[in-house]
Amino acid sequence: MMTYDAVAIGEFLIDFTPGGTSPAGNPLFERNAGGAPVNVLAALARLGKRTAFIGKVGNDPFGHFLQDTLRQEGIDDKGLVFTDHAHTTMAFVHLGEGGERSFHFCRQPGADEALAFEEIDASLLGGARVFHFGSVSMTSEPSRGATLAAVREAKARGAWITYDPNWRPALWQDNQHAKQAMEEGLKEADVVKVSEEELFFLTGADGLEAGAQLLMERFPVKLLLVTLGAEGSYYRTRTAEGRAASYPVAPVDTTAAGDGFMGAFIYALLENDRPVPEWTDGELRQALAFANAGGALATTRRGAIASLADHGEIEKLVKG
Numbered sequence: 001m002m003t004y005d006a007v008a009i010g011e012f013l014i015d016f017t018p019g020g021t022s023p024a025g026n027p028l029f030e031r032n033a034g035g036a037p038v039n040v041l042a043a044l045a046r047l048g049k050r051t052a053f054i055g056k057v058g059n060d061p062f063g064h065f066l067q068d069t070l071r072q073e074g075i076d077d078k079g080l081v082f083t084d085h086a087h088t089t090m091a092f093v094h095l096g097e098g099g100e101r102s103f104h105f106c107r108q109p110g111a112d113e114a115l116a117f118e119e120i121d122a123s124l125l126g127g128a129r130v131f132h133f134g135s136v137s138m139t140s141e142p143s144r145g146a147t148l149a150a151v152r153e154a155k156a157r158g159a160w161i162t163y164d165p166n167w168r169p170a171l172w173q174d175n176q177h178a179k180q181a182m183e184e185g186l187k188e189a190d191v192v193k194v195s196e197e198e199l200f201f202l203t204g205a206d207g208l209e210a211g212a213q214l215l216m217e218r219f220p221v222k223l224l225l226v227t228l229g230a231e232g233s234y235y236r237t238r239t240a241e242g243r244a245a246s247y248p249v250a251p252v253d254t255t256a257a258g259d260g261f262m263g264a265f266i267y268a269l270l271e272n273d274r275p276v277p278e279w280t281d282g283e284l285r286q287a288l289a290f291a292n293a294g295g296a297l298a299t300t301r302r303g304a305i306a307s308l309a310d311h312g313e314i315e316k317l318v319k320g
């Protein structure tokens, strides 16, 4: 059977990002592929890994644009489902005066949230070494149930499960619902990547180490990664914890930094090819260094997929 280094499932949408002003003074928007799970696969594909995506788009020009994006990035698109019953999800990104981003979503509901388990190509669940998930599609049906069933099936068939909740408080509306969705994800995951904001929201703790300890007590996670922006990242396993500093860069756009980090970490996971609990502290630190560099480099260029680094760049930054 065909095997993949990594398969991911989740949201997939069009991001319209501000791109100047028309001669008549109207804002212009640039069309880009959006969605964290695909960004992670694009990072892995750029690092030479064999990847495939599972998701749903509308049978409309935007859905076909997203399919072209997968193909251009070398991500297998056989798990991409087209529907005539919902439109491709779209988001308009607004940049505030301080550079902060806000989103306006067109989702009623969007096609990516309409994915049902029966629509998933079963060969993608049996042939994955790493199965990655997590996004807003965990908060509505049928995509929530489809995602969890796919994760369980991939796990039963030997995949390592990686999870990034990608919680965006402004988009996920009600917090109780968001927490429930994240807890369901945490029950299934071997490796989890969260921001400090997500960690504190999930545990109620107000310190990094305390929050990490609580999360590891509550869920069967084998490795917890917490991204700390310019400060790098923190890790905790059942037997060790520590911090890994990032690298000095000149950020221009932090979009997809977390996805560049996660993609580079999964690359290291695949290269090591041994369960994380067996890793030495040195191997863990090396993987974190690679991941930090993948995240740092993604901040030095504009855009999401366009900003992701290749192997040579990451290695150069890590070796200094």
Ligand code: ADP
Pocket: 194, 195, 226, 227, 228, 229, 230, 231, 232, 233, 246, 247, 248, 249, 251, 254, 256, 257, 258, 259, 261, 291, 292, 293, 294, 295, 296, 299
């Ligand atoms: P997210 O909140 O999306 O998970 P972060 O902004 O924390 O992402 O960035 C992810 C990773 O990228 C960080 O853990 C770090 O390794 C790297 N990174 C992000 N911003 C910077 C920066 N300004 N300088 C150096 N590294 C950075």
